[in-house]
Amino acid sequence: MTRGTSVAARIHRSTIIVDTHADTPQRFVDEQFDLADPLNGGHVNLESIRKSHLGAEFFSIWVPPKRFKGQYARRTLELIDSVHRQVARHSGNVILATSPSGIEEAHRTHKFAALMGIEGGHSIENSLALLRQYYALGVRYMTLTWANSNDWADSSGDIHNPRVRHTRRGLTAFGEQVVLEMNRLGMMVDISHVSDRTFYRALKVSRAPVIASHSGARALCDHPRNMTDDMLRAVGKCGGPGSKGGVAQVNFFSGFVSQEYYDAWKALKPKVDKVVAERQARAKAGGRELTSARRERIERCFADTIPRPPLSALIDHIDHIAQVAGVGHVGLGSDFDGVGGQLPEGLDSAADLPKITAALLDRGYSTEDCRRILGGNLLRVFREVGAVSRTVHAESRSV
Numbered sequence: 001m002t003r004g005t006s007v008a009a010r011i012h013r014s015t016i017i018v019d020t021h022a023d024t025p026q027r028f029v030d031e032q033f034d035l036a037d038p039l040n041g042g043h044v045n046l047e048s049i050r051k052s053h054l055g056a057e058f059f060s061i062w063v064p065p066k067r068f069k070g071q072y073a074r075r076t077l078e079l080i081d082s083v084h085r086q087v088a089r090h091s092g093n094v095i096l097a098t099s100p101s102g103i104e105e106a107h108r109t110h111k112f113a114a115l116m117g118i119e120g121g122h123s124i125e126n127s128l129a130l131l132r133q134y135y136a137l138g139v140r141y142m143t144l145t146w147a148n149s150n151d152w153a154d155s156s157g158d159i160h161n162p163r164v165r166h167t168r169r170g171l172t173a174f175g176e177q178v179v180l181e182m183n184r185l186g187m188m189v190d191i192s193h194v195s196d197r198t199f200y201r202a203l204k205v206s207r208a209p210v211i212a213s214h215s216g217a218r219a220l221c222d223h224p225r226n227m228t229d230d231m232l233r234a235v236g237k238c239g240g241p242g243s244k245g246g247v248a249q250v251n252f253f254s255g256f257v258s259q260e261y262y263d264a265w266k267a268l269k270p271k272v273d274k275v276v277a278e279r280q281a282r283a284k285a286g287g288r289e290l291t292s293a294r295r296e297r298i299e300r301c302f303a304d305t306i307p308r309p310p311l312s313a314l315i316d317h318i319d320h321i322a323q324v325a326g327v328g329h330v331g332l333g334s335d336f337d338g339v340g341g342q343l344p345e346g347l348d349s350a351a352d353l354p355k356i357t358a359a360l361l362d363r364g365y366s367t368e369d370c371r372r373i374l375g376g377n378l379l380r381v382f383r384e385v386g387a388v389s390r391t392v393h394a395e396s397r398s399v
């Protein structure tokens with residue numbers, strides 16, 4: 001046990017720790033997973049939350065665009081419902097939080113704050129009314145796109161695909177309205193997953209600072225899902241005059257953390273695709289479809305053969321963003337339950353979060369810096385987004 005480990009334990013007992021991305025709602029709906037269950041291959045449950053003193057989790061409301069074509073709103077509502085039901089079922093330990101003060105209240109009363117963020121603007125089906133209703137149900141951020149471009153914003157996942165129609169400026173006029181409506185509502189604008197052009201456009205349009213709910217540094221792992229140093233600096237400075245800037249929450253996925261891991265996966269990919277195609281053909285011949293769960297299992301088998309990156313590789317991303325954007329502009333966006341089990345060494349569930357804190361302390365980060373990275377920065381941005389919302393409301397009353 002290093003000095004860092006015992007100090008980290010103390011910090012975790014007293015700090016509000018916020019993680020901005022976990023895909024657990026997929027498990028709630030598809031596997032009838034309950035937060036009181038054993039992890040059973042997942043990353044987040046009540047026990048792991050208790051062990052690390054995780055204070056707040058933004059549960060991701062993610063609708064796979066192909067699988068739910070034509071049913072985006074329905075699936076979005078089912079996922080939101082699953083979070084509400086977990087909160088109701090565990091009301092002694094969990095509350096639904098929709099504001100920074102809600103998170104603080106949970107911390108004071110020793111409860112866990114469940115929040116929600118929508119991952120992918122396709123969920124709103126091009127309707128500001130849907131966006132408003134999701135807000136009313138408690139959603140407090142929206143990632144403008146997932147890996148698929150939608151009618152009004154472009155994704156890093158298909159920006160080079162000539163068969164996909166893209167916007168001219170990163171956001172269409174409607175896309176700009178979406179961002180402004182999010183500002184008005186007090187919903188955080190999340191730029192993880194978007195194309196670089198959409199990123200810059202969103203920062204220009206948004207009156208409030210933005211977040212990257214689960215992205216790393218491209219200088220360390222050259223993946224389009226990660227952010228260049230210029231983008232990181234821009235996040236640090238965004239939000240307009242008087243703003244203290246946004247925050248980049250580091251993704252733990254091995255493929256975004258480590259260049260070696262990412263290169264190894266790219267080398268494996270043709271083989272993976274071949275096996276998937278064979279299984280698909282076999283399923284089709286038998287009059288069936290290859291389910292996405294089956295496909296994920298195949299991918300996971302291959303991914304599991306790649307050595308896990310060391311935990312230090314993840315700390316490097318936090319360190320890098322702190323250097324480039326400032327220690328006030330970095331946080332944690334684990335992507336727990338959304339990465340096919342591919343996490344750096346030593347990180348097996350939410351229970352292992354104190355290891356990150358210990359590593360930061362060992363690198364010379366102060367207790368105060370750690371508190372900011374673990375949640376303080378996100379809370380500040382969340383508060384500022386609320387203040388911008390109040391300003392916009394006041395303006396509309398005065399005209």
Ligand SMILES: [Zn+2]
Nearest residue numbers: 119192193214
């Ligand atoms: Zn994602």
